[in-house]
Amino acid sequence: MGLKKYISDIFYGVKSLITGMKVTGHYFVRPKEIITQQYPENRESLKMFDRFRGEVVLIHDENNMHKCTGCSACELACPNGSIEIISDKVIDPETGKSTKVIDKFVYHLSMCTFCNLCILSCPTDAIKMAQNFEHSVFDRSELTKVLNKPGSKIMPGIR
Amino acid sequence: MINEEANTAVENKPETQEYFINMGPQHPSTHGVLRLMLTLDGEIIKKVEPHLGFIHRSIEKMCEKDSYQQIVHLTDRMDYLSCHMNNEAVCLCVEQGLQLEIPERVKVIRTIISELTRLSSHQLWWGVMGMDLGAITTFLYGFRDREMITDIFEETCGARLTMNYNVPGGLMFDIHPNFQKRTKDFITYFKKKLPEYDDLLSNNVIFTERTKGIGMLSKEDAISYGVTGPSGRASGFSCDVRKHFPYSAYDRVDFREIIYTEGDCYARYRARIDEMHESMKIIEQLIDNIPEGDYKAKTKAVIKLPEGEYYQRVETARGELGVYVVSDNKKSPYRLKFRSPGFSNLSALNIMAKGDKIADLVATMSTLDLVIPDIDR
Known part of the structure; x- marks a missing residue:
C-alpha cells in the first residue's frame, strides 16, 4: 500500500x-x-492612448494665444497644490477697464497625481492632459514648469 | 584530561532557546514595507508580530481637509490593485448621503470595470504568488494577460493603475468607443489562457506540496478576526458583499460565491482562481447590455453632505472595504475612516503561521494577498 x-x-x-x-x-x-515591446527603441512608433494622462499643458494656438483667463478654478480643484496661478491686473487703454491676465501659470509636476480634476474644472477648456510620460530630469527644480509660453496672450473673446 | 573535557562539554551543552528574527521591512516576499518580528524555535514559528507604519501617509487625516471630489483620488493610493473599487466605495457613500439617483449606465459600467480590476488584481497576485514560491515563469505569464486589461483602462479611464475614473454622481468620462470590443476580445482570449494557469502552477507537485495543509485558518477564527474576501471564503466564511449587500449592478447578474472549507493555502489559491472565472461570467452578462443614458448625474460644484453618519461597503479584490463618513454639513468630512481588508487579514497571520516553518510563512503571506499601503493607509 x-x-x-x-x-x-x-x-x-x-x-x-x-x-x-x-x-x-x-x-x-x-x-x-510573445508580446514584449522593445521600449526605448520603439519610441518613434509608440503612440499612447488619447486619454492617457501624462502631464498638464496649456493649449496654445499657432498665433501663441491661449484660453486661460486666470480664474484659478484649477488651482482650487487641485488636491495637492500643484498648480499656482500668478495673475496681473492690466488696464485696457481703450475702455479704461482693468482686466485680469495671467502672468505665470506655474505647474509643479513633482506634486501632481494626474487625477484630472483641474481639466474637469476649467470653464474655458484652456488646459488638457498631454501624453508625454518621460518625465525624468537631473534636477528636481526642472519639474516646476511655467506653462504659458513667453509673449503669449489670451485669445480674444474669452471671458 | 580528555575525559574531563568531554564531561564539561556535556554539562555546558547549550540549551535551546527562542530567538527573534526580523523579516522585512525590505524583504522581497512582503511585497512592500512590512516588518514582521518572528519568534522562532529552531525553524518553527512561535509568534508573528507585524510592525506597521513604514508607509503611513495619513490618508484619513488628509481627507478631512479635501472636498469630496478630491477624496476619491486619494483612495487610489490605498489598495492600488483594486483602485476602482476603492473609488466606487467613496462615491457610493457620497451618493448615499446626497440621496442621488445614479443613471443605470453608470451602475453597469462601474460593475464591469470593477470586475476587470478584480481580474487584473488576481492575475498579478497569481504571478507574484508563484514567484514567492520560486517560480519566476508565473510572474511573466500573469503580467502578459494583465497587460490587456491595463490597455483597456488606459484607453477608457486614462491611466493604467491609479485610474480615478469615478466621480461622485457618476463617471469622469463616457466609455471609449473601443471599450466593448476590447473587453470582449480580452474575455475570449483569457478564457483560453486561464487553463494554462492550472497547468503551470495549480497542479504542479512542488507547489501543491508547499501549499496543501499550510497556514490553516478555521472558520471561527476567520469570523472573529474579520478575515474577508477570498481568504475568508476559503475558510468557509460566506462574506461576499456583492452577494449579501448588492450595490451597483450586482443585483441583476448571476454568479456563484466561491466557498471552500479547507482553510489552507491551497484553498485560498483555488478560491482566487475560481473567482477569476466568476468575474468573467459577470462581465459577459453585462458587456452587451450597457444601457444608454448619461454617464454622470448632475451634482453641485461644491458637494456638502447633510449632517450625519454614512457607511458604505464594497467588495474589493482583497475583501470588504468600508467607508465611514461623519459629516457636519461642510464641504469636507468631519471624520473619515476606512475599514481596509488588508489590515484585518494581516491580523490573522499570527494564528495562521503558528507552528509552521519560516518558508511556509512566505506561502501563507502571499495567499493572504497583502497590499501594504492598504494596511497602513
Missing part, C-alpha cells in the same frame, strides 16, 4: 512537471505569441 502510493506519487509529480514544461515549450517554439 505504502509502496504503491510512493510510486504513484512519483509518477504524478513527474507528470505535473511535464505538463508545466509543455506550456513553456509551447511559447519557446512560437516566439510570435
